[in-house]
Amino acid sequence: MPPRNLLIERLHQLQDRLGGLRRRDLAALAAEFRLAPSEVFETASFYAHFRMLDDDETAPTATVRVCNGPSCAMRGAAALHGGLRAGLAPDIAVEEAPCMGLCDHAPAVLAGKVPVRTADFAKVSEALKQGPSPSPAPSPAACRTLARCLDGSLSRDAVMAALDGSGLRGMGGAGFPTGRKWRSVAAQAGPRLVVVNADEGEPGTFKDRHFLDTAPDQVLEGALIAAWTVQADSIHIYLRDEYPDLHQRLAGLIATLPAGGTPIHLRRGAGAYVCGEESALIESLEGKRALPRQRPPYVAEVGLFGRPTLVNNVETLYWVPAILGNPGIFDGQGRNGQKGLHTYSVSGRVARPGVKIAPNGLTVTELIDEFCGGMEPGHRLVAYLPGGASGGFLPASLQPPLAFGTIEPHGGFIGSAAVIVLSQADDLRVVAQNLTRFFAHESCGQCTPCRLGTAQAAELLDRPVWDRDLLDDLSHVMRQASICGLGQAAPNVWQSLLRHFPEFAP
Ligand SMILES: Cc1cc2nc3c(=O)[nH]c(=O)nc-3n(C[C@H](O)[C@H](O)[C@H](O)COP(=O)(O)O)c2cc1C
Numbered sequence: 001m002p003p004r005n006l007l008i009e010r011l012h013q014l015q016d017r018l019g020g021l022r023r024r025d026l027a028a029l030a031a032e033f034r035l036a037p038s039e040v041f042e043t044a045s046f047y048a049h050f051r052m053l054d055d056d057e058t059a060p061t062a063t064v065r066v067c068n069g070p071s072c073a074m075r076g077a078a079a080l081h082g083g084l085r086a087g088l089a090p091d092i093a094v095e096e097a098p099c100m101g102l103c104d105h106a107p108a109v110l111a112g113k114v115p116v117r118t119a120d121f122a123k124v125s126e127a128l129k130q131g132p133s134p135s136p137a138p139s140p141a142a143c144r145t146l147a148r149c150l151d152g153s154l155s156r157d158a159v160m161a162a163l164d165g166s167g168l169r170g171m172g173g174a175g176f177p178t179g180r181k182w183r184s185v186a187a188q189a190g191p192r193l194v195v196v197n198a199d200e201g202e203p204g205t206f207k208d209r210h211f212l213d214t215a216p217d218q219v220l221e222g223a224l225i226a227a228w229t230v231q232a233d234s235i236h237i238y239l240r241d242e243y244p245d246l247h248q249r250l251a252g253l254i255a256t257l258p259a260g261g262t263p264i265h266l267r268r269g270a271g272a273y274v275c276g277e278e279s280a281l282i283e284s285l286e287g288k289r290a291l292p293r294q295r296p297p298y299v300a301e302v303g304l305f306g307r308p309t310l311v312n313n314v315e316t317l318y319w320v321p322a323i324l325g326n327p328g329i330f331d332g333q334g335r336n337g338q339k340g341l342h343t344y345s346v347s348g349r350v351a352r353p354g355v356k357i358a359p360n361g362l363t364v365t366e367l368i369d370e371f372c373g374g375m376e377p378g379h380r381l382v383a384y385l386p387g388g389a390s391g392g393f394l395p396a397s398l399q400p401p402l403a404f405g406t407i408e409p410h411g412g413f414i415g416s417a418a419v420i421v422l423s424q425a426d427d428l429r430v431v432a433q434n435l436t437r438f439f440a441h442e443s444c445g446q447c448t449p450c451r452l453g454t455a456q457a458a459e460l461l462d463r464p465v466w467d468r469d470l471l472d473d474l475s476h477v478m479r480q481a482s483i484c485g486l487g488q489a490a491p492n493v494w495q496s497l498l499r500h501f502p503e504f505a506p
């Protein structure tokens, strides 16, 4: 009998082969896993990328997902979606889908398993015809810093002290000090596990794609050093399903690692933003619906398989070998009273969008002028989202340093530093409606304030006149009573608009 944690991978294999999940196949899978058919059905139907089919239903020959995130929406994604629906063969399913982590190449499309940048009809048709191109065989990962750990040149304490000294904080959005988290996991009774959070679903964020694309060996080395330091016996990488090209590369790279090292299990998500929340991610790795838990997972009894689990973001782990190779790497790099470096995913109305590794604490104008070639011609900075969908709107006139803890006084946060730049060409009300619909779509539905609150807010924001008192009430309840950060942060969208842009809130 296969273990339950392989259920989602098996669902993927089934869908890859048959184009969808039919009831009879799910019943067979349930028998194989010795689970109730309802458990397999509820798990499969939770995830947007699994296509539930009746037994006699024909599966589409391919699925085309058109990103409807804010940066793609402002570059014509809706028209592209309409054009693809009308023009592609009827046996191809064309769907709108949340952010694909290609905001710097908007509009983005996932055509089958091919990410299409600055997509148009011709490029998508060609991608469907050609299919994914095989990635070249990777050179074996060098892992020189890991070698220093294994040969005794670096001790576990020295590693954790270097992380503390560097000021490295969790880059998945919460900013928890990394050294402190590693110590807390290492202090718990083994066996322990390491989980790499490569779910990157915050609209506007694409830095983890960048690091996995340009330096996958450094990310893997960071994970291996984490596992060595906290003495974990395996590593689980949870990679979002929107990155099939990176799955291929990572699988190839993992295969080059010498035998006998810490085993690395590469798992695919299945299209659910909430899986980025670490306890939901753990549930998903266990082969269940991704319902966030009430407590942080690095508390021993609630980690993956009930074991103490260190969960780190891709970028956090990317920095680990760099810091151990150069402990002063962040020294003297900050701006406007901040220290270190920060990775910003910049998209929207700038001349050169992309991933920018820049001094921590730049203002948005400094970031745009010094790292993005200025605004796109004809556009003037009016507003920006400093932390993707969750981080709220700020007006151009408010320019706090873009760093952890500096946005909160203005009603938002930096999160994973997804800076979406908006101009006079953008209707902020429409952007707010887009983001609110995103949260309503992605709410896991476990708790009432978020399940009903996000849906009600989406409906309220579509009305010609906004009911401010009701929106205030809703925000209060959602912030106080939602189980996880999704429901707690969603009100930032409309509350920040009401606060800074009352002219867009009718
Ligand atoms: C709704 C929600 C979505 C999240 N999405 C991600 C994500 O995509 N990637 C990520 O690394 N962290 C995400 N996080 C943060 C994780 O819960 C967690 O803090 C992080 O993975 C810990 O790693 P770090 O300390 O290296 O940042 C999310 C949190 C919430 C509440």
Ligand code: SF4
Binding pocket: 274, 291, 292, 442, 443, 444, 445, 446, 447, 448, 450, 451, 482, 483, 484, 485, 486, 487, 488
């Ligand atoms: S806040 Fe939303 S996403 Fe989080 S547990 Fe509650 S319903 Fe699920």
